[in-house]
Amino acid sequence: MIPIIKPGDEVITVSHSFIATANVVKYCGATPVFIDVDPATFNIDPALIEAAITPKTRAILAVHQMGMPCDLAAIVKIAHARGLLVVEDAACAIGSEILWNGQWEKIGKAHGDIACFSFHPRKIMSTGDGGMITTNNKDWDAKCRLLRQHGMSVPDTVRHGSAKVIFESYPIVGYNYRMTDIQAAVGREQLRRLPEIVARRREIADQYRRLMRDIPGITVPENPSWARSNWQSFCVRLPSNLDQRDVMQTMLDAGVSTRRGIMCSHREEPYRDARRSGSLEHSEAAQDHCVVMPLYGQMTDADIQAVAQSLRSACDVAARAA
Template sequence: MIPIALPSLSENEADAAREAVLSGWVSQGPQVAAFEREFAALVGAPFACAVSNCTTALHLALAALNIGPGDEVITASHSFIATANCIRYSGATPVFVDIDPDSYNIDPELVAEAITPRTRAIIAVHQMGMPCDLSSLTALAARHGVVLIEDAACAAGSEIRMNGAWERIGKPHGTIACFSFHPRKVITTGEGGMLTTGDAELDRKFRLLRQHGMSVPDTVRHGSPQVIFEDYLVVGFNYRMTDIQAAVGRKQLQRLAELIGHRRALASRYAELLGNIDGLRLPFEPPWARSNWQSYCVRLPDRLDQRTVMQHLLDRGIATRRGIMCSHREAPYADAAPRHGLRQSELAQDRSILLPIYSQMSENDQDRVVDVLLAELDS
């Protein structure tokens, strides 16, 4: 079986987890603090705060900004449902807009049309690791006085050209960027997430809210030569990362460039092997973007049925996934009326499939995927 994805974990990660376990400190502690420093340095952010996953990161972002009932947050329906769920957690109203059909990312022109006096924030998704049009979105957010949050769940290591220089996603372009370290992502801690920002006050709020609103972190209390009684200043959450996860994450960070290099080579090879197939639309990487290629998504010709193609590939030992879901099609969001149609989002879900891509994938594996897919396209 050729899987859709496969985490790349080595003896180094296993040894790091073992050391954390044997250290006696397995909850949020020194490894988490080191992981935060190293991630911030990697992406060029002044602050990074580790949490339990990207869903909690997005929720903390909205909570720290005091976004709640009566507020609207513009985002893409074409994203994993967690993006929309976090808006609902906050009591705010999700406003869905359509995507650009080439990049699968939110369309800035449609975002502009959806802004109202109730709009507090835009959550822009870097879908499948492909950077969205941050130049347009940051200018738009500034012009309307709204906050730009980047759902960078899939985008660790992706880059964008801003003001003539290549910069990592996670460097403060918007107000906050939120990352995932789920096993489907390029680097993993099993579960885990990170928020980056250039705002010291927001970072302080993240750290307060992730640990029950506790005034004194565990690390300070346990290391103090004097007795400290903590206070609970606000209603917070238990959104902490463990030191075991962070120890693994630190080793993964050291390998990020290597892992992305393998994925970029595979993506380039897919483009060579599939580039001249009539009706098959390949991913588009704008000249100002460098994707980490967390996923490789192709749009099928209209004559082919998505489920049938996927089943035939699975019957031949190749796992795929359908195009990214649309939240507005799910029961919790049936009443979330968009400001305009979501046709491109629906087509992306219904006509696209994600092909296997992971750093350990061999050229022979890739040839097998291509050969079976070509047989389907020729049938």
């Protein structure tokens, strides 16, 4: 079978993501080409894609960062015009929605060519670890099924359930990428609860927005008109004169645990010399000036208010120190 991304290919993506996004390009022997993000959504800026395309470009790897859908309509339009594939890093985006031809559709429907989800414990739907791939491409579907189970042409479950004797074959070198049945059982139950999980996260995000919007200098995240985030993460932007670490430390001292903005891969050793097209200033600013608030379904109104109050106080302390 022909590899989809092969050595020598270039893949346009963002540095501003968990390092796994860049690593998967490297695993294929291909070159990630980093472009900047839109500061409003923390997602790949479609306006920067054209300038990054070269004769070696094969795909755009678009990350739905923190659950916020990318501007897929713009990305897919460019990709179709230039003969490129669209791979969606949907690790954080289960249950997120996008307005597609006038309809709200879930991320994972066939908008790009293939979408990859994560069920890592930090994600809103978890099976302990593992993930899911969705695609409309029948050949890739077949290939993924082969790769996940040692290249086995007919899965053991199908053979054992068959009234006819079936002998399997092994047409390619595969892997053990199976999820255990126990994990899958947990996942199916979570999937059933996903609408209520997402609805609750959206309520908390709305409350956070109301309570944090008027904190001096703070920018709260908003859905663009064409997207509905699952609010896997609620990431606020601090004014640039406030020290991110100080704000986080003051909140931690008050019992509120936060995380800094999403990392930039080009600042890590394996990607220091990585190819980039244009400046990555918005990516770096997002890492350095943003803070991710705690958000989980069991939060009470009092918890939500306490977090907002602690952000307000921490910003006040940091502003006085600035």
